[in-house]
Amino acid sequence: MARPAHPRARVSTLAHIGIITKYNFLNYFRARRFYVMLAIVALISGLFTFLVAYYQPPGLVGAGDALSFYKGGWGNFATFVVVLSTAFFGGDAISGEFQNRTGYFLVPNPIRRSAIYVGKWLAAMAASSIILAVFALIMIANGLYYYPGDFPSELLQSIAFAWVYLAAALSLMFTFSSLFKSTSVSILMGVILLLFVFNFVDLIISSVAGYEPVYSITYAAGIIPNVLTVPFPAHVTSIPAGARFELKSFNATIPEGLAILGIYFVVMAVVGLWLFQRKEFSA
Amino acid sequence: MAPSLEAAGLTKRFGEFTALSGLNLKIQGTKCVGFLGPNGAGKTTTMKMFTGLISATSGTALINGVDVSRDKKAALASCSTLIETPEIYPSLTPKEALSMLCEIRGVPATERSKRIDEALGRVKMQEWEGRKVGSFSKGMKQRVNVASTLLSDPDVIILDEPSVGLDPRGMSEVRDIVRSLGNRLVFMSSHLLAEVTEVCQEVALIDHGKLIVYDSIENVTAKFAGGSGAVKIGFSRAVDIQTGTAISKLDGVTSFSRVNDRHVLVKFDPKVLSQEKLFETIAGMKAGAQTFESESGLEDAYLSLIKETL
Structure with a gap:
């Protein structure tokens, strides 16, 4: 006897992306890591609030201005919050599917791997955005307390650049997550690269070799604090070091920084997706 | 059209090691086929290629005539799978995890709740439907995994050792579920020959990546x-x-x-x-x-x- 036919709708890839985003965001939102990340942001901004209120540093309050205040708070810590968020939500997004075996539940279904990848990226972006937004709101609240009514447009630019950096860094983190099957390796590689390696190599390349580190995502992210400096810092500065030698220092211009971040976002998204599509669920 | 699974010259190599060597196997019709072989014979490798978890070095894996490597989305549209022992996102409840699969598989919104309740009822997990999966034992997770294969009323079901990790009652219940999956093609690997005898009509036996025999259990028993x-x-x-x-x-x-x-x-x-x-x-x-x-x-x-x- 033939069994009764149950209707099944054909689901578009776009709809699949939405489904993966929804459930992965739900998973992030309920996970301990989300609240740990919120606690870290609360700690950073709480400490900043306390120290400024207690010591009243003249460069930030009193003789300072709103831009200096935001550079000292938001400008100094935004990139750090971005890197931590991408590590928390993107570092194991793909590698976890292999190491934790959740991929065995999700992948053998009528869904393209690209939909899974994009959906997970959007979920991680949403979770990271909440963290960054909370940090931005606390910093803005601090600024409005000391400089009521003074809300510089440069701050809005800086916040927008931070979101562009978040998208690019998350793209890079997803590539590491696709490259490795171990979650700890993929997270560590991403964090070490974004917090230390790029900065160290940039310093050597620019100051010693005298080349502009246009390859570097962290160099490009320099536009986040720099836009809060008026006038915008010089593109190149040279400091003489001895009779025949000089140390160079570079600052990415805004178009240059945005271009580098945009290239990172696109290239890393393509590479990460390519890796994930070819990666095998073998023991 | 009768549901079908076909491996045509299916080969998988991991570096120098050949896990599966030119497997030719065509299964058609509504029945349960046991997939047997020793450890490392290539059973799970075969099933992973049918489900897009790994890709074939050469050859094709077809579900209902659709090549999985060319159009996995179409091939798996009417095929449910349970490969090894999958894990579910720990912060989700069984109901949410199954709801995600229902949405992916295009089960209409009006039917989702009913289908999920039925599936969880069949694996005796209804009272746990609102708890987070992260707190479940291995056996409880495997029950949810079994439930996941029942959601979209598939024509083809691929099960890789479905009763692994279950207690004796759970194993018996899984056998009952598989037996009840009439009018479908069930392809099930297992090391439990009694289980295969109980629920399957045919067996395919592979060793060292090659098919040894594919026939009805009576014929295999009579011949060998x-x-x-x-x-x-x-x-x-x-x-x-x-x-x-x-x-x-x-x-x-x-x-x-x-x-x-x-x-x-x-x-x-x-x-x-x-x-x-x-x-x-x-x-x-x-x-x-x-x-x-x-x-x-x-x-x-x-x-x-x-x-x-x-």
Whole structure:
């Protein structure tokens, strides 16, 4: 006897992306890591609030201005919050599917791997955005307390650049997550690269070799604090070091920084997706 | 169109190691096919290629005529799978995890809740539907995994050792579920030959990445189990020597052994003595014979075909 036919709708890839985003965001939102990340942001901004209120540093309050205040708070810590968020939500997004075996539940279904990848990226972006937004709101609240009514447009630019950096860094983190099957390796590689390696190599390349580190995502992210400096810092500065030698220092211009971040976002998204599509669920 | 699974020259190499070598296997129709073989024979590798978890080095894996490597989305549209022991996002509840699969598989919103309730009911997990999966035992997670294969009413179901990690009751319940999946093609790997005998009509046996035999259980048993049948008989009282002697001397009985005081195992040549005639004769001895359980010759067939465990 033939069994009764149950209707099944054909689901578009776009709809699949939405489904993966929804459930992965739900998973992030309920996970301990989300609240740990919120606690870290609360700690950073709480400490900043306390120290400024207690010591009243003249460069930030009193003789300072709103831009200096935001550079000292938001400008100094935004990139750090971005890197931590991408590590928390993107570092194991793909590698976890292999190491934790959740991929065995999700992948053998009528869904393209690209939909899974994009959906997970959007979920991680949403979770990271909440963290960054909370940090931005606390910093803005601090600024409005000391400089009521003074809300510089440069701050809005800086916040927008931070979101562009978040998208690019998350793209890079997803590539590491696709490259490795171990979650700890993929997270560590991403964090070490974004917090230390790029900065160290940039310093050597620019100051010693005298080349502009246009390859570097962290160099490009320099536009986040720099836009809060008026006038915008010089593109190149040279400091003489001895009779025949000089140390160079570079600052990415805004178009240059945005271009580098945009290239990172696109290239890393393509590479990460390519890796994930070819990666095998073998023991 | 009858549901089908086809491996055409399916080969998988991991570096120098060939896990599967030119597998040709075509299964068509609504039935349960057991997929047998020793550890490392290539069973899970085959199933992973059918589900897009790994890609074939050469050859094709087709589900309902659709090449999985070319259009996985279409191939798996009417195929549910349970490969190894999947994990579910720990912060989700079974209901949410199954709801995600329903949405992915295009189950209409109006039917989702009913289907999920039915599936969770069948694996006895209804009372846990609102708890986070992260707190579940391995067996509980595997029950949810089994439930996930029932959601979208698929034509083809691929199960890789579905009862692994379950307690004896859970294993029995999974067997009942598989048995109840009529009018579908079920392709199930297992090391439990009794389980395969109980729920499957056909078996495919592979070793060292190559297909050894694919046929009905009766034919495989008849060809490779030495042609003997076996039956376990239970008595209401201890089996005395005279009864034992009388059974062992029956024409066609090839061996007689005591399992315990009240149970004996009788092997016989079906060409000389039919199972029905054997039952009738022993019942006629008035020795208290109560139960007759057919023992599969699948184990004998398996052992005669597979000489090594790796």
